[in-house]
Amino acid sequence: MDLIAHLKTLCATPGMSGHEHQVRDVIAGVWRDLADEVHVDALGSLTAIRRGKGRKPRPRVMIAAHMDNIGLMVADVNGEFVRVSAIGGIDARVMPGQPVTVHGRRDLPGLVVAPADFLLPAAIRGSVVPVDELLIDLGLSAADVARQVRVGDVVSFAQGQTSLNGGLLASPALDNRASVAAVTMCLESLSGRAHEWDVLAVATTQEEVGLKGALTAAFAHAPQLAIAIDVTFGSGPAARDFTDRTYDLGKGPTIAFGPNLHPVVHKHLVDCAERGGFPYQTEPVAAHSGTDARAIQIAREGVPCALIGVPLRNMHTPVEVVHPQDVSTAGRLMADFIAGLGPDYLSRLARELD
Ligand SMILES: [Zn+2]
Numbered sequence: 001m002d003l004i005a006h007l008k009t010l011c012a013t014p015g016m017s018g019h020e021h022q023v024r025d026v027i028a029g030v031w032r033d034l035a036d037e038v039h040v041d042a043l044g045s046l047t048a049i050r051r052g053k054g055r056k057p058r059p060r061v062m063i064a065a066h067m068d069n070i071g072l073m074v075a076d077v078n079g080e081f082v083r084v085s086a087i088g089g090i091d092a093r094v095m096p097g098q099p100v101t102v103h104g105r106r107d108l109p110g111l112v113v114a115p116a117d118f119l120l121p122a123a124i125r126g127s128v129v130p131v132d133e134l135l136i137d138l139g140l141s142a143a144d145v146a147r148q149v150r151v152g153d154v155v156s157f158a159q160g161q162t163s164l165n166g167g168l169l170a171s172p173a174l175d176n177r178a179s180v181a182a183v184t185m186c187l188e189s190l191s192g193r194a195h196e197w198d199v200l201a202v203a204t205t206q207e208e209v210g211l212k213g214a215l216t217a218a219f220a221h222a223p224q225l226a227i228a229i230d231v232t233f234g235s236g237p238a239a240r241d242f243t244d245r246t247y248d249l250g251k252g253p254t255i256a257f258g259p260n261l262h263p264v265v266h267k268h269l270v271d272c273a274e275r276g277g278f279p280y281q282t283e284p285v286a287a288h289s290g291t292d293a294r295a296i297q298i299a300r301e302g303v304p305c306a307l308i309g310v311p312l313r314n315m316h317t318p319v320e321v322v323h324p325q326d327v328s329t330a331g332r333l334m335a336d337f338i339a340g341l342g343p344d345y346l347s348r349l350a351r352e353l354d
Helices: 003-012 021-034 142-148 174-191 212-221 237-242 263-276 292-297 324-339 345-353
Strands: 037-040 046-050 060-066 071-078 081-087 099-103 107-113 135-137 154-157 169-171 198-204 225-233 254-257 281-284 305-312 320-322
Touching (some): 003 174, 003 324, 021 037, 046 174, 060 292, 169 174, 174 198, 174 320, 174 324, 198 212, 212 292, 225 292, 254 263, 263 305, 263 324, 305 320, 320 324
Parallel strands (some): 060 198, 060 225
Antiparallel strands (some): 037 046, 071 081, 071 154, 081 135, 099 154, 107 135, 169 320, 254 305
């Protein structure tokens, strides 16, 4: 698989939380060839099942990456301009000047604009304009805007994908299409080898607005084990003061530990990375994680969870940056771990916890 091309396609396809159908179709098109079956649930999450070679009833491992991304929604049509609300946690500081696509009757190019600073009352001059005070300029007359745009239409960021020096890739939506691509890598790597367990790869919906797709998918699949994969804070020039909370790009994915994650599964993933020679970083998560692992861990009677992170700079901005090598490593690490799961893994888990 051409990972960069796959990442670029995933990032170029809209999939705002609650509106994931376009990106889901793209993912399904790829995962269908790497799995025995794919299906879509009531909340729109996509599951690809690879049946294992073990004896029935086979245990199930779920790997979850959310496919939704943050964006904007039209809140009001105001003459020639459109007001918006945030879908998910938008970083308002970087919004003015951004190119967007308003998905109206047709896709319309637009620009996020704020009133010129010198027109503002002195008291708020120079401050960050909140998202719901920003406007979108479509370059159309008020009558055309009224014809083309409705309240509730979604708006995606339109910066496109940029290859930076050092092999880095910048794009909107790398949170969390980077992890979706890692799951594709994992499925591809598994398709060449025997694995005992059934593997359920899930592209979940609505993570950015409350972990919803992961919650219902974990209930439906009732996995015995789960790996969530999401992006984590990347280190870089803008994060120099936060070295205790950021991870280097290109030095491998993070393997998280903490109360949200199963300590023995964490240890086994680390062992797997060591054995396979995969670079990795260790990420402490002192309370709950802000990822699908939070919902999956407490589904049904509880699911032992692991969490893998892809370091990403500029989170929740339209210029998110990852190192594709970390994506590839994460995918191959998950595949190695899953291929090593035997029929007695769960009893081993209980034994080693004592
Ligand atoms: Zn995410």
